[in-house]
Amino acid sequence: MQEATSDDDTKVMNEINMTPLVDVTLVLLIIFIITVPVMKHAISVELPSATAQRQNMKPETIQLSVDALGAYFWNQNAVTQDALVGMLDAEARKEPQPELPVRGDKAVRYEFVAQAMSSARQAGLRKIGFITEPKH
Numbered sequence: 001m002q003e004a005t006s007d008d009d010t011k012v013m014n015e016i017n018m019t020p021l022v023d024v025t026l027v028l029l030i031i032f033i034i035t036v037p038v039m040k041h042a043i044s045v046e047l048p049s050a051t052a053q054r055q056n057m058k059p060e061t062i063q064l065s066v067d068a069l070g071a072y073f074w075n076q077n078a079v080t081q082d083a084l085v086g087m088l089d090a091e092a093r094k095e096p097q098p099e100l101p102v103r104g105d106k107a108v109r110y111e112f113v114a115q116a117m118s119s120a121r122q123a124g125l126r127k128i129g130f131i132t133e134p135k136h
Contacts, residue, residue, distance in 0.1 A: 059096040059127070064120075065103040070112040085119050092124035099127040 064084075065073040072084050079087065091098050100120055104113040120128050 057096060060098045062091060062098050062100050063103065064100055064116060066105060066108050066112050066116060068105040068107040070108055072112075072116060081115070081119075084116065085123070088120050088123035088125060092120075097124075097126060099129070100125050101129045101131045103131045 063073075063075050065076070067073065072079050072081065074084065074087055088100075091100075102113060102116060104110075117128055
């Protein structure tokens with residue numbers, strides 16, 4: 001009879017006891033439920049409120065043209081080289097800086113366009129460009 005009982009003890013158990021796993025899971029769940037709200041509100045900081053409104057100022061565009069003879073035109077008004085330098089200095093001090101597209105006649109010597117661009121760069125203007133027409 002003893003041999004029969006010893007065979008029953010040596011059999012392998014095919015089922016896993018889930019009770020300890022469920023107990024551990026519930027304990028961890030309770031710990032997380034308690035600690036998360038404490039961690040969320042650990043530091044209370046009052047942020048200042050600002051009433052400043054964003055300014056959407058669009059920079060103006062100045063049209064600088066150079067005709068075939070090398071004469072300068074500021075927004076379709078003829079100006080001299082000396083007057084152009086003064087006007088560029090005044091525009092460079094504005095915030096936001098205006099855009100300066102340069103229109104050069106195709107027959108003008110590059111020297112006149114380069115002088116205008118150099119004067120604008122020395123004045124401190126950063127938005128300088130060229131305007132061209134596409135070929136048809």
